[in-house]
Amino acid sequence: MALLDGGQRLHLQHGPIDLVIGADAACEADRRAALAAAAARFDGLLEGLVTELDRHRTRLAPDTALPRDPVARRMYAAARPFCRDRFLTPMIAVAGAVADTILHAMRDAVPLRRAYVNNGGDIAVHLAGGQEFAVMMARHDGHPLGRVRFGSGSGIGGIATSGTHGRSLSLGIADSVTVVAADAARADVAATLIANAVDLPGHPGIERAPARRLRPDSDLGDMPVVTLVPPLDHAHRAKALAAGHSVAAMLEAEGHILGAALFLQGESALTGGATRHFSPLGEVEHA
Amino acid sequence: MVDKSRVRPEKIRCDACPVLCYIAEGASGACDRYANHKGKLVRLDPLTIIEKTIESGEKTVPFLKGTEGTDWDGTLLRDSRSFVTAVGAGTTYPDYKPAPFIVSQTVDGADMVTVVTEGIFSYCGVKVKIDTDRFIGHERADVRRDGESVGHVMTSEYGSRMLSLGGVEHLTGGSKKEGRVTCDTLLKLCNGEAVELSVDEGATVVVQAGKPPIINGVEERLMRVGCGSATIGMFASQWVGHVDEVIVVDDHITGVLSEHQAGKMLDVPPTGIRINGRRSTPGRYFRVAEAGRGWGGTDIEDPLTILQRVDSAVAWPGLRLLMVSTTGEQYAYFELDEALEPRPAPIPEALQASVDLIAENCEPSLCSVLFMGGAGGSLRAGVTKNPVKLTHSVKASLTHVSCGGANAYVWPGGGITVMANVLDIPTNSFGYVPTPALVAPIEFTMRLSDYVALGGHIECVRPIEEAISDDVRRVNQIDPDADPVNKNNFRWEKDG
Numbered sequence: 176m177a178l179l180d181g182g183q184r185l186h187l188q189h190g191p192i193d194l195v196i197g198a199d200a201a202c203e204a205d206r207r208a209a210l211a212a213a214a215a216r217f218d219g220l221l222e223g224l225v226t227e228l229d230r231h232r233t234r235l236a237p238d239t240a241l242p243r244d245p246v247a248r249r250m251y252a253a254a255r256p257f258c259r260d261r262f263l264t265p266m267i268a269v270a271g272a273v274a275d276t277i278l279h280a281m282r283d284a285v286p287l288r289r290a291y292v293n294n295g296g297d298i299a300v301h302l303a304g305g306q307e308f309a310v311m312m313a314r315h316d317g318h319p320l321g322r323v324r325f326g327s328g329s330g331i332g333g334i335a336t337s338g339t340h341g342r343s344l345s346l347g348i349a350d351s352v353t354v355v356a357a358d359a360a361r362a363d364v365a366a367t368l369i370a371n372a373v374d375l376p377g378h379p380g381i382e383r384a385p386a387r388r389l390r391p392d393s394d395l396g397d398m399p400v401v402t403l404v405p406p407l408d409h410a411h412r413a414k415a416l417a418a419g420h421s422v423a424a425m426l427e428a429e430g431h432i433l434g435a436a437l438f439l440q441g442e443s444a445l446t447g448g449a450t451r452h453f454s455p456l457g458e459v460e461h462a
Numbered sequence: 463m464v465d466k467s468r469v470r471p472e473k474i475r476c477d478a479c480p481v482l483c484y485i486a487e488g489a490s491g492a493c494d495r496y497a498n499h500k501g502k503l504v505r506l507d508p509l510t511i512i513e514k515t516i517e518s519g520e521k522t523v524p525f526l527k528g529t530e531g532t533d534w535d536g537t538l539l540r541d542s543r544s545f546v547t548a549v550g551a552g553t554t555y556p557d558y559k560p561a562p563f564i565v566s567q568t569v570d571g572a573d574m575v576t577v578v579t580e581g582i583f584s585y586c587g588v589k590v591k592i593d594t595d596r597f598i599g600h601e602r603a604d605v606r607r608d609g610e611s612v613g614h615v616m617t618s619e620y621g622s623r624m625l626s627l628g629g630v631e632h633l634t635g636g637s638k639k640e641g642r643v644t645c646d647t648l649l650k651l652c653n654g655e656a657v658e659l660s661v662d663e664g665a666t667v668v669v670q671a672g673k674p675p676i677i678n679g680v681e682e683r684l685m686r687v688g689c690g691s692a693t694i695g696m697f698a699s700q701w702v703g704h705v706d707e708v709i710v711v712d713d714h715i716t717g718v719l720s721e722h723q724a725g726k727m728l729d730v731p732p733t734g735i736r737i738n739g740r741r742s743t744p745g746r747y748f749r750v751a752e753a754g755r756g757w758g759g760t761d762i763e764d765p766l767t768i769l770q771r772v773d774s775a776v777a778w779p780g781l782r783l784l785m786v787s788t789t790g791e792q793y794a795y796f797e798l799d800e801a802l803e804p805r806p807a808p809i810p811e812a813l814q815a816s817v818d819l820i821a822e823n824c825e826p827s828l829c830s831v832l833f834m835g836g837a838g839g840s841l842r843a844g845v846t847k848n849p850v851k852l853t854h855s856v857k858a859s860l861t862h863v864s865c866g867g868a869n870a871y872v873w874p875g876g877g878i879t880v881m882a883n884v885l886d887i888p889t890n891s892f893g894y895v896p897t898p899a900l901v902a903p904i905e906f907t908m909r910l911s912d913y914v915a916l917g918g919h920i921e922c923v924r925p926i927e928e929a930i931s932d933d934v935r936r937v938n939q940i941d942p943d944a945d946p947v948n949k950n951n952f953r954w955e956k957d958g
Binding site: 186189190191193195221222225228388389390391392 | 473479480481482483484485486489491492493494895896
């Protein structure tokens with residue numbers, strides 16, 4: 176546990192969980208109390224999550240019983256709407272669910288104007304009336320892709336990003352897909368599903384490998400995860416982005432998400448909701 | 463083609479955290495902190511211990527475990543003492559709680575305490591010494607990486623160009639990208655990696671600690687033995703009798719033997735050979751050409767371009783002229799023809815030997831990287847409840863400061879501002895936080911009694927054996943002179 180920037184942000188880390196947390200409150204004492212609440216909730220969180228880790232790594236079905244651990248329950252709830260017609264495990268929501276859990280602990284402790292819990296790019300956000308939140312989207316090498324900005328009335332409580340350069344394995348070829356949703360767990364699930372859908376099945380230049388070969392205990396088993404995407408021409412990029420966009424648009428129409436921005440090799444696609452909150456940088460600025 | 467999944471060595475189970483990842487050979491776990499290296503679980507940023515082997519007739523080996531050998535007066539010659547460095551110790555920034563490791567050990571009968579922490583330095587940078595006289599850029603010019611300003615050219619030292627990189631203005635005072643690129647540049651340099659830098663209106667330089675600089679794509683080999691004038695002074699006596707005139711070409715001061723004081727002393731007659739540039743004192747010329755990557759750090763490719771018309775009243779046909787650069791890397795030998803024009807001729811053996819001697823006297827050109835940072839109040843709070851007392855203790859030489867076990871130069875004046883050679887620090891000792899700021903190891907070593915006196919976190923002191931578990935990384939001592947717990951580091955009152 177460490178405070179960054181002279182106490183402005185709190186850093187919590189245990190095993191694979193790496194959180195950067197910020198809070199604004201009416202007074203410094205409240206702000207400190209919120210960070211203390213985050214640290215207190217973090218204590219033992221990973222232990223709770225791993226008690227049934229094997230279960231969390233197996234395919235989720237509509238009738239799978241809920242686990243006891245509260246973080247895991249968020250994972251199951253966020254993933255369940257999508258499990259009927261595709262293989263997925265509750266682990267799809269783990270990063271977002273952890274962020275949501277910590278954010279709720281902070282909100283329960285004290286009234287907060289603004290707060291966020293950033294779990295490696297999956298961010299749970301709380302905004303009181305009149306507050307705004309803005310975050311830059313960047314490529315894995317730090318190159319800026321654009322900005323996400325929203326206010327307290329937007330209904331957005333989570334941002335998540337998924338793609339071939341993230342820490343998780345991806346079935347698709349998107350550089351990154353950033354999603355805003357009511358909470359981080361839902362954004363996390365949707366970002367993964369959309370990133371998986373940005374794909375060119377059968378394209379000879381795209382290299383894939385069984386997930387298990389890269390990560391022996393991956394919940395994806397032998398599913399082919401993308402290991403290399405060659406430079407693609409405009410037509411192929413557009414085709415892959417369109418495939419992802421149709422999934423994103425459907426998730427938005429069904430009310431699962433509030434917007435998505437998809438990026439692939441310098442090109443991007445936005446859903447209708449995203450146009451209100453996202454300002455991607457134009458092609459010109461890539462030069 | 464072989465199916466790699468079949469020949470892959472077995473995976474291992476990591477028990478560093480409750481996730482208990484299975485990790486394949488060559489891969490890291492879900493956290494990216496632990497990895498499988500040839501079937502062994504390794505921490506990618508482990509706590510690092512320096513093991514010093516002392517050779518001495520008086521030292522003993524521990525006889526009973528845990529007694530430091532004090533129960534044994536045998537004659538075995540080797541003793542091994544460990545020093546816990548801050549590398550991999552972690553940090554508790556801003557240190558409202560005690561530093562991660564506060565360890566005690568007995569050294570020569572004194573109870574010593576070492577407080578070990580990885581400090582987060584927003585005020586830090588590196589000073590880079592590049593052994594070259596070649597022009598790399600004007601003093602104060604911006605030094606860039608990926609287009610971002612990460613530092614500047616500072617005052618040249620003898621035979622070396624100097625850069626000051628990093629610092630708080632670049633890390634957090636500029637744009638986010640400037641901060642990120644600066645942090646990455648410092649991190650790479652401190653961890654001994656190569657970095658390509660470009661100087662505004664200057665050269666592109668690849669810098670790597672302990673390696674020759676690569677300037678505009680060409681690897682530098684040698685430092686000059688001295689300026690042109692100094693070279694004349696050093697070698698004049700070897701030339702007399704073998705040659706009539708010698709011009710030592712140098713970017714700073716070009717020397718002309720017959721006009722030079724050293725030539726006069728040896729009765730070398732005037733030759734009528736005249737060169738470009740501004741005469742400073744006899745036989746010493748500034749600015750015979752522009753700075754560049756040719757002869758002696760100038761832009762000279764053809765040495766004859768710096769010659770003016772010879773004075774026909776003084777010069778004579780057959781006059782022997784040697785031109786050589788200050789590193790001996792470039793040289794040419796001429797003889798004047800009937801029209802007093804210099805004509806290339808085979809160099810006599812004695813002159814070749816003197817040229818070789820100049821080259822031999824040039825040291826290898828290297829880049830040196832010194833980390834420099836200031837231990838802020840909060841870092842000091844991890845050591846003591848009253849941070850200023852640590853400063854006083856350091857100034858009084860009661861507390862010794864080291865960086866990753868390496869000797870650190872502590873600047874006079876206020877605060878604890880230190881400099882250390884990154885090559886004396888175990889590899890990959892530096893990290894960063896997204897602030898951006900550098901994470902660097904720093905250790906404070908003192909007597910237990912002095913630690914008590916400065917208000918240390920005494921309740922957290924534990925014996926060194928407890929810190930040294932099986933998964934620590936053990937490195938041999940790098941700088942043989944660095945020994946943070948040696949009593950010579952301290953100005954204790956003589957207490958017999």
